[in-house]
Amino acid sequence: MRKIGVIGLGHVGATIAYTLVTKGIADELVLIDSKKDKAVAEEYDLRDTLSRLDTFTKIIPQNYAALADADIIITAFGDISAIQLDGDRFGELKHNITAVTEIAQKIKQTGFNGVLINISNPCDVITQLLQQKTGLSTNQVFGTGTFLDTARMQRAVGQALNEDPKNISGYVLGEHGESQFTAWSSVRVKGHPIQDIASARGLDLNDLDQRARRGGWLVFSGKHYTCYAIATCAIKLALAVLSDAHLACPTSVYLESYQHYIGYPSVIGRQGIIEVNKIELTLDEQNRLDSSAKIISTKLASFN
Amino acid sequence: MRKIGVIGLGHVGATIAYTLVTKGIADELVLIDSKKDKAVAEEYDLRDTLSRLDTFTKIIPQNYAALADADIIITAFGDISAIQLDGDRFGELKHNITAVTEIAQKIKQTGFNGVLINISNPCDVITQLLQQKTGLSTNQVFGTGTFLDTARMQRAVGQALNEDPKNISGYVLGEHGESQFTAWSSVRVKGHPIQDIASARGLDLNDLDQRARRGGWLVFSGKHYTCYAIATCAIKLALAVLSDAHLACPTSVYLESYQHYIGYPSVIGRQGIIEVNKIELTLDEQNRLDSSAKIISTKLASFN
């Protein structure tokens, strides 16, 4: 029996709930929002789908206690209106910093001992705080981090080269925010190093990196939030946990070397983070990762 | 190859697009909105899912010409802010009446000759206008109508009796609006007439009818729109068309007797409406259906 909780029912959390129900992934689904009528609204909009689906999901609204035996909790709380249009995800921090303490405490009280996947921004900081305040292990807690940004890089590269984005492998690393970067040394197109292709075809990789990032803001400026790609990333991670898939992908993962969470290659399974997948970076990439880590740690320091 | 167009990318249209992509239902998807940046935003939010999905969908934004060889067009335009909180779906009429003429004309110009499924409200009126103005046959055009309301009735009855909503069969008939009603004579619970159960258990059917309706407003008041149940209904209808499933369900269908569209049992297949499924009603139910039809025809008369 698969039991999943979603905390925070904005566009992202609600889309995740919708997908877990309509794809028949969750057998039980706990829905929690700071506004009770929002949780009940989503509950009813989803219950009204059940007679048109071939699967069934039991939906439990606004009940922290029901999370006690959940396999997974996905946190997607936040106030999108707090994001400045300059795109700094730290804009949401003030709002979320209050929320995280309260939510972590409530999760802890339930005795929940599964895996917690955090989406709330700033993702690396909030993931760290959730881990510390719930008392769950660093394996059990991770964030979507640059899994989304990597998807956008795959899309941007695929678009530039007329390729299926799945033909692009490699990683966006660092903070899920402005200091993130594509580790081009890791990127391959149908198995070929992208540098070779870039030289041959005159591709500007810096420009591509910008286009990956711009994609997010294109979405944001057109619909005032983003939800489908991030929800799809979270669903994929949740399935990897449920089935112990040992999925290799970048997430916001706790790195001993930095003593905090950051977007980096990992392997996901039943216990959460099964492994940090150490990769070789160029000196420049390593420097950018260190810089990005510093931005996260500075922010974290201001809360300890 | 399955090609589907969605016109109108509010919460409902966007959810339909998301589902067609993430369930791998559409091979090609044309997305059109009155605001170009909205269409592009949805295009990119969906393109960014593709590297996390096992399926692929080609997404074409803002291109009416691309609808020419589509199998299905789903219309979901409208301005939700125009709905009054008293719940009258005719509140959106003024806005949509302008939109419908323009959209129908553009569809007609493409030479589209597939099936058109309308969601835009007031559903029965807009469906009729779309049929007339596109010049498509009354078989090729139908609306979601009371397919959604029937789902809500199934949910409400299921909830009252602790049953899976799929164990409830039967129909909500009439206008997709305030004059709709549950034809209780058609409703069965696991095969048993609901009247027998209602007598035995002291169920108040009028109250249940209200609760089915209230469910929609519970959703609306908590999230300011409804999207998941209606999107799920539209997807089910689209699949029935694609696969020629001969799905028996209530839709907004053209009835010769009324000379306009209204929520009534139908059968859906490749050609759209395969059959009107005539059912026996009580005298009272027939009167309520006639009254509901009159409301639709009065509204239609004011536009002809």
Add this chain to the structure above:
Amino acid sequence: MRKIGVIGLGHVGATIAYTLVTKGIADELVLIDSKKDKAVAEEYDLRDTLSRLDTFTKIIPQNYAALADADIIITAFGDISAIQLDGDRFGELKHNITAVTEIAQKIKQTGFNGVLINISNPCDVITQLLQQKTGLSTNQVFGTGTFLDTARMQRAVGQALNEDPKNISGYVLGEHGESQFTAWSSVRVKGHPIQDIASARGLDLNDLDQRARRGGWLVFSGKHYTCYAIATCAIKLALAVLSDAHLACPTSVYLESYQHYIGYPSVIGRQGIIEVNKIELTLDEQNRLDSSAKIISTKLASFN
């Protein structure tokens, strides 16, 4: 986390395993067969699918102990070669009667306390013996019974009337074998009693009952076994258990009145049989059900 065991990997059991893996339904799958190399062969044929699927399933071959914490066990053992071509499913009894004792004992030893769904034939007899010998409650154990035969009746009626089989509701009752019968008083076509349609269109219901039955033998004579429809039935029941769906459908269920299992309407959920769905039969139908029950009880008596 969903864990399912399949015991008996003939065509039916193997198809079920394939479906549980390729639809991503099971997170862990225990595969057991009387021949170890068959179980390992299926394990490897399924493991080789995993790099082509978007989901992951852990496959555990030949390990009864691994069933201890399974949610569901599906039993599909049997020797198809023992079925006589006259179609009497009791032909397999001799072989399966030995198997059932051994298998039930091994299941009991694991401490398994989930739901057991039996497919092995003669279905009603084997289901009863499995229930008695595992010591599980009569709720926790049920058989596919006439759920398959009802699907065939729906197909035959649908074919005769050019309808989607899902537009046909109603039940085949009794033994999953020669004495089964369609309870025509329960059958409806898009909500209309079939008797009305039969009169209007000159349909011979006895002939239709034969055609439903003949379908099974058409399959059997052309491919020497049947597997896809029965596997699909079993998967649907398993999903209803996992998600506590309260699915209303005929299964081989324990009826107090007969003191044994027989094909009859039931409701399926997390605990197995949630409810026996008592229906009204005509006098003739009741007599046929009683006769069918007597055939099962006679067979059972010979083993006690």
Add this chain to the structure above:
Amino acid sequence: MRKIGVIGLGHVGATIAYTLVTKGIADELVLIDSKKDKAVAEEYDLRDTLSRLDTFTKIIPQNYAALADADIIITAFGDISAIQLDGDRFGELKHNITAVTEIAQKIKQTGFNGVLINISNPCDVITQLLQQKTGLSTNQVFGTGTFLDTARMQRAVGQALNEDPKNISGYVLGEHGESQFTAWSSVRVKGHPIQDIASARGLDLNDLDQRARRGGWLVFSGKHYTCYAIATCAIKLALAVLSDAHLACPTSVYLESYQHYIGYPSVIGRQGIIEVNKIELTLDEQNRLDSSAKIISTKLASFN
């Protein structure tokens, strides 16, 4: 509307048909076998699933003319009993060489102009003959080739390293037969070259290559055929064609340099083979590929 034909309904063809129906992939499915009663048996076993599925597929048995407007034909004819247990897939050649001429002619007569995916063995030879005899372009015809063998390599490497097989990338090249080989220079584990891991962990790559191959025979010896992995490969290719996915994967593809089909990296889309994905091989690997090609061309020469 998606229309697919399957020619040859042995275990592989039947499993493909079952999957196309139960996953709702095909809207219309044409089933053809050399034995009419086999085709009708599969038709009925599949029709009997339709009342238990949420999707619908129209099934058309034994009708070549119905292939005229199909999107895809999958050929899976063959006589498994002709394979010698030494594992040489050329054992089936004599039987299939007669079949291929007859089947290609019948396909040609329908005017079919879609994509043909061949599974029948010896895969590279039969694919070539099908292309020549149907008169379809070399883009429109390709074989599953080493797509299956690559899946087995991924499984074997994954098993040895306790990794999800999807974490392994790279290619098995050459004939779908005994002369195939893993191009280890192309293989990566979570992005790392396997040679580095092999050195570090003392892995014997030759042994792994054998184990990948042995997996197939483990399946064959335990169940006397293999079906699930190959069917899953074929389904993935068919979906890539339907959705124009530009899927990068090894198939049996026509290489100009050899003037015949052979297992090699390709890109699959609506037109079939969109691109041959040229990769760099070591000198030893190139030699092995040349040798493997010679085996195929020798065999082909004997038929021209």
